Amino acid sequence: MYYIIGADQKEYGPVSAEELRRWIAAGRANGQTRTRTDNSTEWRPLREYAEFADLANPQPRSAPPTFSSTAPPPPESLGDTNSLAIAGFVCSLLGLACCGCGILSVVGLVLSLIALNRANQSPDQAGRGLAIAGIVLAALGLLGGLGFWGLRLTRMGHMIRPFGW
Numbered sequence: 001m002y003y004i005i006g007a008d009q010k011e012y013g014p015v016s017a018e019e020l021r022r023w024i025a026a027g028r029a030n031g032q033t034r035t036r037t038d039n040s041t042e043w044r045p046l047r048e049y050a051e052f053a054d055l056a057n058p059q060p061r062s063a064p065p066t067f068s069s070t071a072p073p074p075p076e077s078l079g080d081t082n083s084l085a086i087a088g089f090v091c092s093l094l095g096l097a098c099c100g101c102g103i104l105s106v107v108g109l110v111l112s113l114i115a116l117n118r119a120n121q122s123p124d125q126a127g128r129g130l131a132i133a134g135i136v137l138a139a140l141g142l143l144g145g146l147g148f149w150g151l152r153l154t155r156m157g158h159m160i161r162p163f164g165w
Contacts, residue, residue: 005034005043014038017051024052082119085127088112088134095141105141108134 002020003013006028015023023029024046031047046052092108112134119128 001038003036003038004029004046020046020052082115082125082127082131084111084118085115085130085134088115089130089137092134092137092141096137096144102142102145105138105145108141109138112138 001014001016003011004015004020004023006012020029020035029035029046031045031052033046034043035046035049036043037049088108088111090108091104091111095102095105095108098104112131115127116131116135119125119131
């Protein structure tokens with residue numbers, strides 16, 4: 001008969017070797033469980049008893065995962081971003097920032113329209129969103145430029161009239 005110290009630090013037993021095997025199978029005991037027999041007062045790990053050596057020894061662990069020093073491959077993407085979409089977006093953004101420079105907005109609009117056309121024709125090419133954003137920014141830049149030059153010319157008109165032009 002055997003006695004064990006459970007995980008709750010309480011003594012359990014006496015139990016037969018058969019019952020102890022059921023406890024091992026149920027996970028209530030393992031190779032490190034402190035155990036003693038009827039004839040002994042010394043507590044020893046269960047794995048030290050010959051009749052439980054095969055059951056109580058921990059299962060061999062699988063090898064720990066290895067980590068490589070190389071970066072993982074990038075996730076699959078739709079394809080290369082259309083460089084015209086990027087250029088159109090940048091030109092349109094600069095045209096909007098520099099309201100007086102309508103040329104950048106026009107260039108951005110043309111590049112973005114070409115990029116959008118290419119993105120619609122080739123679904124594996126990314127950059128459709130950038131092309132649309134470039135078109136919107138170019139339109140805002142052109143409107144801002146027209147407003148800027150309209151106000152400027154209006155003010156110039158007031159300055160020129162006193163001289164009789």
